[in-house]
Amino acid sequence: MSDRLWNSPEPDGAYDVVIVGGGGHGIATAYYLAKNHGITNVAVLEKGWLAGGNMARNTTIIRSNYLWDESAGIYEHALKLWEGLEDELGYDLLFSQRGVLNLAHSLQDVRDGVRRVNANRLNGVDAEWLDPAQVKEVCPIVETSPDVRYPVLGATYQPRGGIAKHDYVAWGYARAASALGVHFVEHCEVTGLEVSGGRVRAVETTRGRIAAGRVALSAAGHSSVVAGMAGVRLPVQSHTLQALVSDLLEPVHPTVVMSNAVHVYVSQAHKGELVMGAGIDAANSYRRRGAFHIIERQMAAALELFPCFARAHVLRTWGGVVDVSPDASPIVGLTPVDGLYVNCGWGTGGFKATPGVGWCYAHTIATGEPHPLNAPFTLDRFTTGALVDEHGAAAVAH
Amino acid sequence: MLLIPCPWCGPRDEAEFHYGGQAHVAYPADPAALTDEEWARYLFFRDNPMGPFSERWNHTSGCRRWFTVTRDTTTNAITPETSR
């Protein structure tokens, strides 16, 4: 036991709170339930191994420079938590605030970028507008000459953005939550939700029935499937999202570069591999293998921006299943079923939010009311029309 | 890459097509009569099954026509739905 970071026990017959899905969000939520609210009779049920879903597959970009006030609220709360997280968890996360550039390649990109920088500043989010020469200073390997297919006309820059080691984040939270008494039950798939009198009572699992005071869904790409078990329909669509790494290289890339227009984003991990992501595969899918033409286009885009990558080799490609919402914003809060909560719709960009979601979702579950920072992100907003449209800041980018 | 059977051109690479999402979603007969809830369902809520899914494709780089297939979202096995 002592050489393990978290316990993986036989499930008890009942818990105060059952969390469905042991990704980053589920694990962080369990930690804050125990830490902030003293609720420790909690089980996180994971159908595979802990944090083997999107948490293990994302490209780890962290930033908070979204357009709208609602988004600034939750993503900036997350970024502030990231800034103290290694101390909080007593665990090294390789959290590196190396800055994030979002490139602009057209007049429209420039206008949108400048507008977003101004909106960010009004919300206390660090943001700068850089011209091509300044982009070159921050990241010397970006091609900024004017005679390419998609010239760089400028970029938004968030110096406090960066990357972290995704596995360490999951392990650090799981270790801390485990020490507070949380059970992480692996290889335990939720196959049914027992609802009676309008209230959730228990979950059916491949390891038996588990009674639950409250059930918190956090199943990312499989959210529609698990919510459907309680008759709750979600406005999300599941898609494969792919990424790849190169072989190990000397440090060449000092920051994170993203480009919506040419559909690629690139950073260099601590070990030395270039980490690149693409856009989603178009068709709905629950497969973790995507189409090769997406990788091909992503490589073409990367080479356009970074000609010096021409001799790098693709070492590995992979995919995850992401839950895309209509307004590119998440859904975090109550459902029509009492005691059943939902966290989904983070799509291609929920890693950065991990501490913030954990914090706010735990509050929602503990008090039965949304935290003020996730209150705008209700399931209801699709009926009221109060969408939080972040396609500009989120679409391909992470 | 998927090999998608266009009912008019035959099997072609996925790169020739544009995806149209869930099939058989009819435009409301009387849009003005819908409640907000019903309007939300029409605009934003689509099926998202793990398994067979009826979906639309447009052969943008070919005949430019829309058609429907059933594709399994876990295996990618495709069955044509529209006869020509």
Ligand SMILES: Cc1cc2nc3c(=O)[nH]c(=O)nc-3n(C[C@H](O)[C@H](O)[C@H](O)COP(=O)(O)OP(=O)(O)OC[C@H]3O[C@@H](n4cnc5c(N)ncnc54)[C@H](O)[C@@H]3O)c2cc1C
């Ligand atoms: C290729 C790729 C690149 C990405 N890049 C970035 C990025 O750079 N920055 C960023 O912010 N975000 C990024 N994301 C998105 C981010 O990974 C997700 O938004 C985030 O990880 C979702 O939260 P999670 O960690 O809890 O999800 P997951 O780790 O997917 O956790 C959900 C868990 O639920 C489990 N589950 C599902 N169904 C059941 C069931 N019935 N019973 C029990 N367990 C179940 C799954 O096995 C899974 O472990 C990327 C995603 C991918 C795929």
Ligand SMILES: [Zn+2]
């Ligand atoms: Zn055709």
